[in-house]
Amino acid sequence: MSEKILFVDDETSVLEGFQRLLHSSFDIQTATSGGEGLQTMDRDGPFAVVISDMQMPGMNGAEFLARVRQRAPSTVRMLLTGHADLHTAIDAVNRGQILHFLTKPCPKSVLVAAIHSGLDQYRTGIEEKKLSSLARAMQRTQIDWSAAAPAEWEKFRSPVGLPGPVEAKAFLEPLIGKDEQIHTVLLRMPVLDTVEQRYGQSATAGYISTVAGFFQNTLSVDDRIFHWHRDVLLAVLRRYISPASVRLEMERIIADSRGYIIEVQGKPTMVACLITFDLLSAAQFSGFPEWLAAFEARCEGRSTVAAGAP
Numbered sequence: 001m002s003e004k005i006l007f008v009d010d011e012t013s014v015l016e017g018f019q020r021l022l023h024s025s026f027d028i029q030t031a032t033s034g035g036e037g038l039q040t041m042d043r044d045g046p047f048a049v050v051i052s053d054m055q056m057p058g059m060n061g062a063e064f065l066a067r068v069r070q071r072a073p074s075t076v077r078m079l080l081t082g083h084a085d086l087h088t089a090i091d092a093v094n095r096g097q098i099l100h101f102l103t104k105p106c107p108k109s110v111l112v113a114a115i116h117s118g119l120d121q122y123r124t125g126i127e128e129k130k131l132s133s134l135a136r137a138m139q140r141t142q143i144d145w146s147a148a149a150p151a152e153w154e155k156f157r158s159p160v161g162l163p164g165p166v167e168a169k170a171f172l173e174p175l176i177g178k179d180e181q182i183h184t185v186l187l188r189m190p191v192l193d194t195v196e197q198r199y200g201q202s203a204t205a206g207y208i209s210t211v212a213g214f215f216q217n218t219l220s221v222d223d224r225i226f227h228w229h230r231d232v233l234l235a236v237l238r239r240y241i242s243p244a245s246v247r248l249e250m251e252r253i254i255a256d257s258r259g260y261i262i263e264v265q266g267k268p269t270m271v272a273c274l275i276t277f278d279l280l281s282a283a284q285f286s287g288f289p290e291w292l293a294a295f296e297a298r299c300e301g302r303s304t305v306a307a308g309a310p
Contacts, residue, residue, distance in 0.1 A: 003048035003119055004029060008037040008064060009080075010056045021108050026115060034059030038067060047075050049118040051102075054081035065098060073300075074125050076118035080106060099190065117194075124193070158227035160209045168226040168234055173288045179238075182282035183246045184291070186298050187215065187233040191274050211275065218253050232299055243281045250277050 004027045007018045015030040022028050029044060031037035033056060041047060050068050054061035065077045082104035099121060100114045158164045175182045189211055196204040212225050215235060219225075226234040239246050254275050278298045285291040 003027065003122065004044070004046075005115060006031065006037060006040060006047045006050045007052075008032075008034060008050065008056070008061075009053040011053075014053070022112070022115075025112065033057070034061075034064035034067070037064060038071070041068065041071060041075075045075075046072060048122040049076045049078065049115055051078045051080055051115075054079055074122060076122045078102060078114060078118060080104060121193075156227075156229060158208075160205050160212070160227070162208075162212055162225065162227035162233075164227050168228065168236070169288065169292075171224060171226075171236065172282070172291070176282045176288045176291045177286050178282075180281075180283040181238050181240055183237045183239055183243065184280045184282060184295065185235040185237060185246075185250060186228075186278040186280070186295060187211075187235055188276045189231045189233070189274075190276060192231040215253070218256075228295075229299060234295075243279060246281075247279050250279065 005022075006029050007015055008031045009015050009018075010032055012032060015032070019028055019030065029040060029047075031040045034052070035058065037050070037052065041050075050065065052061040052064050052068075056064070059067075061079050061081065065079065068075055068077055077098045078100040079098050080102045099118055102111065102114060154165055154169070156164055172182075172184070189208070192204060192207065195207045208227070212227070212233060215233070216225050219235065219237065222238055224236040226236070228234040237246065239249075241249075254277065280291065280294060280298070282291065285294065
């Protein structure tokens with residue numbers, strides 16, 4: 001039980017219940033407010049998983065998990081609430097990038113399964129960061145986006161035939177910093193690893209194609225979709241509205257994507273949808289290299305200036 005789990009809830013009886021239920025299986029710590037939760041993270045972290053109640057005085061769960069994301073991007077975040085509604089879910093997912101949205105009362109089996117899922121994601125993320133750091137150290141100490149040799153992001157090729165980073169660069173270079181109507185949207189598919197683990201690579205390709213097809217059919221005909229990383233799509237939108245309005249449009253579209261049907265061993269299978277996004281407006285950047293650095297930082301979960309945020 002080396003990885004620690006933090007529960008945050010303003011009701012001490014609820015926290016005591018979690019301790020009784022889970023102390024034999026997990027290393028549990030608790031806090032009674034968002035502020036106390038952040039202090040606990042600073043004092044006793046790192047935490048692999050943070051599970052927060054939504055309705056708390058002072059700082060609600062969505063705001064708390066957004067701050068957790070800024071302080072500890074690797075920590076897996078979950079929301080537990082007795083007041084489930086669509087606006088709450090959208091706010092929490094997009095601000096805190098939560099993995100699970102759980103409702104009270106939550107059965108022990110569901111809660112335990114969610115924690116195990118979060119621990120798996122946390123461990124995978126830590127290992128990927130170690131490998132990425134080692135690879136960067138072995139290859140070069142400083143990235144030169146304009147170097148003649150292809151950068152790592154340029155080497156990715158979509159397994160489903162979508163245009164990739166090279167095509168995105170060619171499309172965006174003339175527009176970034178010049179066209180105020182261009183908005184770029186990072187679309188993450190956080191359940192992609194789970195789909196592959198459960199159903200295999202063929203189903204994973206089908207899931208990516210289905211998600212991309214949903215956005216291609218939902219967005220305007222002039223919008224473009226690129227496959228940037230394995231679990232990241234890039235949408236390029238032209239809109240004569242503010243970034244805040246673009247963000248609302250994306251929230252509405254994603255709220256409509258509740259599930260997808262993919263083929264698994266010849267049978268149609270419903271797979272739950274969880275898409276999260278970040279918005280970067282092209283006018284906020286001086287050129288493509290600056291945009292690229294910000295976009296890659298968002299892909300890796302690092303804190304950056306919220307270009308294009310309302």
